[in-house]
Amino acid sequence: MRKIDKSFPGVRALQGVDFTLCEGEIHALMGENGAGKSTLIKVLTGVYGKDGGTISLKDQGEVTIHSPQDAQNLGISTVYQEITLCPNLTVAENMYIGRTKGTIQHWKKMVQDADKILQNLDIPAKASQQLASCSIAVQQMVAIARAVDMDCKVLILDEPTSSLDEQEVEKLFGLMRDLKARGVGIIFVTHFLDQVYEVCDKITVLRDGTLVGEYEIKDLPRVQLVAKMLGKEMDDLSDIKSEQNTYQGDDADTKVFEAENLQSNAGIKPFDFYIKKGEVNGFTGLLGSGRSESVRAIFGADRVLQGTVKKNGKVVKIAKPLDAMKNGIAYLPEDRKVDGIIGDLSVRENIILALQVLTGFFRPFSKSQANKFADEYIKKLSIKTASADTPIKSLSGGNQQKVILARWLLTHPEYLILDEPTRGIDVGTKVDIQKLVLELASEGTSVTFISSETDEMLRTCSRLIVMRDRKMVGELSGDDLTQSKIMSTIAGGESES
Amino acid sequence: MASEKKKASIFTRLSDTNLLLIITIVIFVLMYLGAVLLQGGGFTKPQTFFNILNANAALILTSCGMSIVMITGGIDISVGGVVALVSMSCAVYLDHHNGNVFVSILIALAIGLAYGVVQGFLVAYLDIQPFIVSLAGMFFARGMTTIVNSSPFNVENEAFVALKNTRINVPGLGSVNKKGVYVPAYVEIGVVVALLAVVFLFFLLQYTKLGRSFYAVGGNKQSALMLGINVKRTKFLSHLICSLLAGIAGYVYFLHVGSGSPSHASGMEMNAIASSIIGGTMLTGGVGNIIGTLFGVLSLSTIQNIVASAGLDEAWWTGITIAAMLCIFLIIQSVVMAQKKRALKTN
Amino acid sequence: MSKDSAKGGFWKRLVSHQMFIPLVALILLAVINLVHDPSFFKITLGTNNAGFPVLSGSLITILDYGSELAILAIGMTLVTAASGGQDISVGATIAIAGSAMLRVLCGGDSRPDALAAPIIVGFIVACLAGMACGAFNGMLVAYFKIQPMIATLILFTAGRSIAAWINNNELPIVPDPKFGYFGSFIPGIPIPTTVFIAAACIIVIALVLRFTNLGLYTQAVGINESSSRLNGINPNFIKFITFVILGLCVAVAALIKVSRLSTINYSVIAKDIEMDAILAVALGGNSLAGGKFNMWASILGAYIIQFLTTTLYKFNVSSDALAAYKAVVVIILVVVSAPVFRDAISKLTKRKAKTQKEVG
Known part of the structure; x- marks a missing residue:
């Protein structure tokens, strides 16, 4: 009872895939x-x-x-x-x-x-x-x-x-x-x-x-x-965590950023949050549970309704993304296509954009300076592109993501938020990005890592914040960081079947 | 707090179309009452109201077409030009070539149809911005009008003049004039055509597959495609209907003024857009109502009458009041929709 | 084989280059004129009524009248890039700015004997009026999220009425002959003043693009608003500011336009100029949907439009009918540059190449 049978040679997206579906299955x-x-x-x-x-x-x-x-x-x-x-x-x-x-x-x-x-x-x-x-x-x-x-x-x-x-x-x-x-x-x-x-x-x-x-x-x-x-x-993938050293500085215990009672207009409940220097933490939860909305609130991407954000214990005002950027926060958004890349602009322009905005409207980089930045990061992250002049939209998903990552690394952030950085990209790049996260952390950058794939989070994060129904419902660290524990916390305390 | 919540729920439960329709009708009624109170006299006579209809039958037709295009998410600013082109072509045909009235109607329809096919094809199948297409269409029509005949003139063709002067009495309504003679209120043929079109289009939009497809495409093109609607054909048809109505409107306009002139219907596209917007059609597409558009035209022309009878008859006041009204309505729409979105989000 | 593909690559690059269409259009127009009447290209040095030496000829006319269009094209390019829409009120706002300038210069008197205020004050007032109109449009577009063409439709309708209202519908005449210099010639200099004004504007915008991030920001906003917001750019403000810049360009154009006549005709001044300005942007190969732009292509486009207009006049097309011909040009342009059309053509050529290969 064959119903569908097909194959598509050609484009990368699908190569000669067969698929069969039977009646009543x-x-x-x-x-x-x-x-x-x-x-x-x-x-x-x-x-x-x-x-x-x-x-x-x-x-x-x-x-x-x-x-x-x-x-x-x-x-x-x-x-x-x-x-x-x-x-x-x-x-x-x-x-x-x-x-x-x-x-x-x-x-x-x-x-x-x-x-x-x-x-x-x-x-x-x-x-x-x-x-x-x-x-x-x-x-x-x-x-x-x-x-x-x-x-x-x-x-x-x-x-x-x-x-x-x-x-x-x-x-x-x-x-x-x-x-x-x-x-x-x-x-x-x-x-x-x-x-x-x-x-x-x-x-x-x-x-x-x-x-x-x-x-x-x-x-x-x-x-x-x-x-x-x-x-x-x-x-x-399995053991990249153990290969890396964690951040060992004297100030390893200071909370770099703290949020109190923070709420944005994107429909999340107020939440508290902190991150230490050189720490990698993560938000987990189902799609629509408010993971992205939480980090967007910290970055000032949605309108903040109430709450405060503290940097090194001092209250800072973050009303819009530029405020967050000035305070050393970088945010790699969840939807690369909609919020990340600027499709028609070149790889170079995409890389320098955030730093350029931070430098100021009246102080554009010279061409040689921009090229230097671009070349440096194209090499550093091994971005596969014909040249720095290539429009970013003609790159593959993984390389686009690396360009966005380069954009934020160029600003040398103290706190890097990565929202689904590995979505829709090839496995090799995924590993690269995860390694990079751990490397950055060991150098003292605080990182928040969000991913739909729990094993990725387990590999990189030392502390997980669990979200459900737009609310923070738990925090896991140390020995609690297991697949089943995460699942049960997401599900709401009921034990997993 | 509780009452506030209830208010919010009523607010959100109304569909966008109905919400804007209600705003429009309320504003029209208030405005007409205001006119009666302020200026009294004239506005209480039925004929004043019917004269508004007589003068604006063509605008009703073009506005309806505009509404359909706007509901589908497009725009057509060539309608004024088409009206001018149609009236000039028909005038030249009837007067210089002593033509047949029936054929002149066919000419009007043919021009509208041709415009619709070309513009619809460019917008729907070549995916060019409707504004650019119809902007070019507008300039083409205006240019062609002067090429057909560059100076204004009155049409003397007998059959046509007879048709033009045909008055249809409205039963039961009328007024007693200064001499004490009862004069029944009347409308011109154009009004009948326009109202028939309104009824037909209302039915089309509400109860046919095509009508609902217009809304679906305007609401979300991508979704409409996924739901199995032929988006391109729908867009094409919206432009076809709009231009065809512009062709008919051209004839109705011609019938009202009885002359051809390159400056005819100047700015009509603007009035049509304004009427549609005042009538509750959203520029972003997917929301709108033909009945609302009718009230939009009436509101617009009432305010013009008020301006005129208030002694501000310098030509520029009309332009300024229409623009001001349009501006206010655009802002109301923008604010109302933003509010509604917020109310939904927090629910 | 490799030589072949290199050649194909060269052609492909040439054809896809942004300047290709405008340059082809320019060459085409030049050839048509050359065939029709070679005297089109003659430039003569004569004297004007006042006895000063002036250059004359069709090419000079093009440079002269193309200048105001080029100035508008600068602003229009920025507006298009940032907001993905066009400002169709430029003609009407020229009327407003011009009218405001006349009101100041003539002090409300329709036939004054002397200037009521220095010309520079009049110009500053015109700039303020132009920028105010731009700010109004920009506010509707950026903060009320109304499509640019619809938002500017408001001033498009009301603009000329407002202009008439500013001067009580009178047509004041500027008494000072110096005021006329801006739109014609400065005594002793045979080149039209407008050329210098346009050059100044072009230099200013070149400096602005070189020494600020205006270009990068407008393109980023035009391509991906949400993304540029997350990179710290304020998209609303950028959109707003492009409209204000356009307002400034409008004021300069108004100065030239009013200066040409020393007076104003509210319903005719700068009529249909919005069409030409938009066309200039499109002819320059810039996407009317916003995003990346090439300022120089737009400016070149503006002069080509004027070239076309002058050519049409040479062919005895009346000024009223001009619009019809230009509309045809617009449609051809947008069809040629439509992605759907290009795809279809490239598919056709591919098929052709394939069959040729098979035959070979």
Whole structure:
């Protein structure tokens, strides 16, 4: 009962990947960030065109999918990680638009139908409500309701659980099992291993755009799955922490930065925080738990509502990023594309930008000076670029990240905040960045390291702050720094199954 | 505290479209009442109101088209130029070539259609900024108008003049004039066309797949694509409808003034945008309502009438008041939406 | 083989260079004129009414009238780069700045016998008026987040009315002949004064770009606002300031425009000049969506526009119909530079190359 079989030679993103989904199975698509999961899905749903390979369905044989519409018509529906609904329309419209037949829409019937579905799925929303007035979790559920209602043969769930709480996830799993019983094939992409083992039948693992293999769930224990996802480099990673010396200065115990009762307008609860000289700590928690919002508050990136920040015991005013920069804080943002790179500018300009802003509007660097800085860091971080004049957008993700890192290192910060610095980049660069973090710390720089991958955090951090529901809920250090302890703290004290 | 929270929830529960529509209608009613109280006399007569309609039927049509383009997230500033081009072309055809009225209507439609196809194609399929496309469109239309005929003139064609002077009495409404004779209130043909268009477009936007697609594309282009909407075709159609309405508006305008002139409908694109915005259409797309646009036109023309009857009849006051009103509404929109966003975030 | 690819590389680099389109346009226009009427390129030294030596000829006209456009293009380039939109109120704000200047110079009297204030005071007032208009536009764009073209639509409509209102709709005439020098010739110097004014503006902006970070900041803001904010730049302020700079450019252009006539016509002065200024930026190969810019390309673009205008006049196109021809040029330009179009063309050429290879 082969349904989909395809391969795409060519672009780096995906190289000759085969994928098969059977009727009535839940198939997990696993891989690290940047492994090509999203690309594969976007090709399957017609968002990207494919460069080669074929897609075939059971009944139709080989099919071509040019647009999301084509995919829908073929019975492939998708729920994406980021919400892809129109916030200005009502819930009912979002559920039906783009898939009704005929030109006239029967409002009343649509609202009634939608209400029925919402009730069945226990979604706390009214069909006539404007989508924007629902919470993010509800919006995500509406997207799922839409997909479910489409009478699809293939349902793709691309990290749908990242913004849902446990009960909602349970509800979703119930739904998935229902659909499975009805013969729907489900592709499930997630980062949470527990969830995979709870609902899935098969696992396909991707790494760096290539297929690692397809496995029955019972044949692949967790440890092996992780090994397959990471590849052989896992050995290289395991012990980098012990190789490095921790910072040994006399002032190792002074708190460089302290935050008291800090709250920004990004919707986090007030929190306290401190970091010592030469310390590496981390924020952990699920996506949307307020990790990024916390560090953004410290950096002044969101509007600060209350609270104080102290530097070496003295209160400093941080209202905007420039204030933070002047106080020696550097922040590498979570979303490289949106908040990090300045795409059309050259690597050189991207590297000198932060230092240039600190130096002042009326004192631009001379060309030779800028080149010196750029060349120094291109070499130091071994950034692969044709020249310093190349626009940063033509570099690979990992090298872009290194450029942003270079930008902040050039300012010689006392406190470096790295928000997901390893997201979507190749394993080699990941190792480089982690090593660099430990090296910086040993020289006396304080670092906050945030990552979705817990083992990365365990490797680099000596203290972890756990966030849940936009609140700080715990702090772990020393012997408590284990995978299971972190998981249980994130989950809220309940012991892990 | 509790009442504040309740207020916030009502505030957030209203859809953006309805919220802005209510603001618009309230402002129009207040303004008209203000006009009646301040200036009395004229504004209480039904014919004053219908004269506003008569004079602005073309503006209603162009504003409706503008609203649709704006809801879809674009803009079209060529409409004024198209109106001028249509009235000049039809005038030249009817007067210099002694043409047929029916054919002249076809000419108007054809010009609108051609504009829509070209602009729509450039915006939707070549992905060029709508403002630039329609700016060029505006200059092209204005230039073409002078090329067709560079001086203004009145049309004497008999069939046309008869059509122009056709008055449709409004049953039940009228007033007694100075001589004591009852004069029924009337509207011109253009008003009927405009109101029919409003009803049709209202239906289109609210109850058809295409109408809702306009909102979806304006709300979030990327999402709309993922939801299976043909974004390019939707954008194309929005421009097509807008230009077609501009063509019809051109004829209605022509019917009202009965002449061709390069300076006709100057600044109409501005008034159309202003009416749409006052009517609660968001520049950012995805929010708006045809009924609101109708009230936007009425508000705009009422304030013009107030300005005129207040003795400030120097030409520049009109420009300044419209700009001031537009400015105020833009700022209101910007502030209201920012407030709403904040209210949602803290919920 | 390697020689071939090097050649292809050279062509590719040439074609993709920012100055390519403006230079091709310039050459094209020059050739058309050369064929049509070679006297286009003649420059003669004659004397004007006052008996002073002046240069005349089409090229001089282009330099003369292109100057005000070049000055506007400077400001427009910065606004475009920072905010990704254009200011369409420049024509109307020229009317405002010019009107304010006249009001000061003539002291509210429509036919004064002597200047009511020194010319420099009038110019400073014009600058203040221009900057105030720029600040108004900048505020709407930067702080109220209104799209630039819509925000500037307000002054576009109201500007000329405000200008008329400043002088009670009268058309004052400046009595001092010295005031006329700015828009024509300074006695004894055969080169139009506007050329010197434009040169001064270009030198000033060159110095500003060299000795401040204005260029880097505006480009950073235009390309990625959120990212530049996180790097300590204040995007709102940068956007705001570019509009104010444009206001200053407008004031200089207003000085030239008003000086040409020694008076003002509110509804006609600098009509449609916003179109030319935007076109200059686009012709210079700068993206109208903001981001990276090349100031010199924009300035060159401005002179090419004037070249086009003068050429059209030579072909007996009336000034009213000019807009239609320019609109066609704009559309051709934006279509040629549209990414979708370029992709389609490159695909076509690739296919062609492929078939050629197969044949070979």
